[in-house]
Amino acid sequence: MAEPSPPTEDPLDEAFAAYLRSCDAGEIVSREEFLAQFPDLADQLKELMEAADMIGRVTLGDADTSGAVLPGADTIGFHTASGKDSGDDPAATLPMPNRQQGDPGPTLPYELGDYELLDVLGRGGMGVVYRAEQHHLDRIVAVKMIRSGMLAGEAEVRRFYTEAQAAARLHHPGIVAVYQFGQRSGHHFFSMEYIEGTDLQKKINAAQVNVKDAARYVRDVARAIHHAHQKGVLHRDLKPANVLIDNQDHIHVTDFGLAKHLDSDSSVTGSGAAVGTPHYMAPEQAGGHSDRATRQSDVYSLGAILFACVTGRPPIVADTVVQTLMDVIHKPPPRVRSICPSAPADLETIVDKCLEKNPAKRYQSAERLADELDAFLDGRPIAARPRSVVIKTWHWLDGVPIVGALKGRRVLQTTVTHLRFQAALLLFFLMLPLFLTGFAVWWSRYRQAMPKGVEIGGGMQDGVYNEVASKLASRLEDAHPTVVAQIVPSNGSVDNRQRLLSGEVDLAPMEASVITSDELSVVAPLFYEAVHVLARDDSSIKSVADLRGRRVAVGPEGSGSRRTAELVFESLELSPDDVVREVIQWRNLSLPNAPDAAVICIGRGSSLMIDLLNGGRWRLVPIPNAIEIALRHPTLRPMSIEGSHYPPELVPDQGIATVGTTAFLAARNDAPGALIQASLEALYREPPEIIAGLIPPAQAAEWQGLAFHPVARQYFSEIKARK
DSSP: OOOOOOOOOOOOHHHHHHHHHHHHHTSSSHHHHHTTTTTHHHHHHHHHHHHTTTTTTOOOOOOOGGGGOOOTOOOOOOOOSSSOOOSSSSBBBBBOSOOOTTTOOOOEEEEEEEEEEEEEEESSSSSEEEEEEETTEEEEEEEEETTTTTOHHHHHHHHHHHHHHEEEEEEOOTTTTTTEEEETTTTEEEOOOOBBBEEEHHHTTTTOOOHHHHHHHHHHHHHHHHHHHHEEEEEOOOOGGGGEETTTTOOOEOTTTTOOOOTEESSSSOTOOSSOOTTSSSSHHHTTTTOOHHHHHHHHHHHHHHHHHHHSSOOOSSSSSHHHHHHHSOOOOOOOHHHTTOOHHHHHHHHHTTTTTSGGGSSSSSOOOOOOHHHHHOOOOOSOOOOOOOHHHHHHHTSSSSHHTTTTTOOOOHHHHHHHHHHHHHHHHHHHOOOOOOOHHHHHHHHHSOOOOEEOOOTTTTTTHHHHEEEEEHHHHHTTTOOEEEEEEOOHHHHHHHHHHTTTEEEEEGGGGGOTTTTEEEEEHHHHHEEEEEETTTTTOOGGGGTTEEEEEEETTHHHHHHHHHHHHHHHTTOTTTEEEEOGGGGGGGGGOOOOOEEEEEEOOOOOHHHHHHHHHHEEESSHHHHHHHHHHOOOOOEEEEETTSGGSSOOOEEEEEEEEEEEEEEEETOOOOHHHHHHHHHHHSSSSTTOOOOOHHTTTOTTOOOHHHHHHHHHHHHHHHH
8 A cells, every 4th residue: 555645734625635535436426515515715625626627526426527628628649759669568558556566557548438448649848648539529639647547645636626727727738638538446537639740859859949949839839827926836857858838830738737826825845845857947946945846937937848849959958856956046158149049049048037046037937038028029129138248158167166155055067167166266265475576576576666756736926845856857857867857736735735736746845834644754854934924115104013903915715825925824813804905916916016024934135135125115113922832833944134145234233033934845654765765865966956045964853753654754863873
């Protein structure tokens, strides 16, 4: 006695199985009485009963079989194979597994009620299909019987009747029609159309499918499957062998043994079972989630059939079933044109969309796929778009074992190309530390090398900064013939600071008060700049206190001179309302309409100041309380303008008290060391001195508290060590 099948968790399946057992045992009094036991399932169970009974529990021995033909079913002759399949024994026998060993059982031809079984058309995992003659209607049909006969388990019976039920509710020229089903002498059976012709798998094996025929076949199958989907039936086992082709080259879909009813959630399988043919099943089915199969699962199978028609092989091929299932889940299928280079690009794009791992990315219905194939056959543009290069590359990398391991899965089968790539990848990672070390050394040398072009920030026209920048550029080009140094005009210190930070210039002179960024460092102190307060000789201005209410010339915004002037005004509590600031070119101070006074921060002894003072229109005015101003603004320092800086007749014997600041040559912290070294050598090269009043290197070496560039700090440290 066969072992009982494990109980299913689906109450509808349990109820239907109980109904079948009661029918076999003759225990059914009435259908209504049986349905009354399951009030919650009555409607769905009644549908199953009607499909199973069709004409009221039809059996082969019943006298009345006139109702065996389904409404709309025709009697045209068809077949499932091109030739007879009688198995290994020439005297083919009926499926009688309970017969004694050596007993061949009944042989063909065999009378079975209204049917005469003539020969075997094909054998499957659970059933045998016979070509048979139905005497009552005088027609050739195909009869399918459970292979295990009366020893069939409940799961086999449920699957068998599911196929009959699914096909019976579908009436479409592209789907094989079921005529009659029932039970005879313990054998479950159903009869269906006899398809005379061949099947798609045989055509593929014989290489008889061209691209246009492949697209047409799959389009027609998609139309038939769309009809099934509209009736709430998923096929779940679409493959070339289940696509029959008649002598008129029309397709007919068969074998709904794994079908699922969407409207009732009833299925012969549950979660955890991978149902279907591995080469053609969707990833969600291969992963054991057949209960999650959707219309897009059948669309995947249609794409796999189209792939096989064009290339002659399924999209996923492995050595074992387990490997195939794993590859279906994780491994991207090859491109159609990698196997068949002559295949059209649009057809490859259609296949790629069908075979997406994510169901949401596939065609959302079989009808949409059919429409796309219609467009392809008509030469019209298709809606799908080819995969991007990034997606193609990512899918290819999925086949590399080490990449699969990093993603948490095992690559069971790979190609020689993937293995070579993996070997190269591992070698690369082994060599990476050496490569990075070498690159770091090269990069450091490259960054520290003397650049071919040097940009130096200048200052206002005729200003000291412009003069320093111009002479420094000339000396750099003299010492390094391959270097091109250029002056970038600016408004002064603040402007130079911004240009340094943005990378527009490599070097720039600026006042101490604007070197406030951690990204900047000092190359060298240049000279001291003193605040020169000038008053017109014909004015009554005797001190800075007399500037209140006067027009005062100042430097432009962005200049160091303007910044220092504002610090002085702030210390003297002279607001913008107290002093009218005017920006003019310093050379224009000699014009008749010049302001009453001017505040200029510039190096002592500059040619500009000598020209203005010698003109006889301007005189110097002292700034009292210089120490208090310096304490309030640390970037300023007390200073005096002496007769040694200008002609004695222009400066009193006691000098002029004022405040001042220091001008520095600055650079970014990441400036090349070779540029800093070359700039220092050019700055201190003699004769002549690059500019009057340049702070000598020995004195600069004493300023070790400054934020020197590392190369500059080393330069001045060596000078200090030699003293």
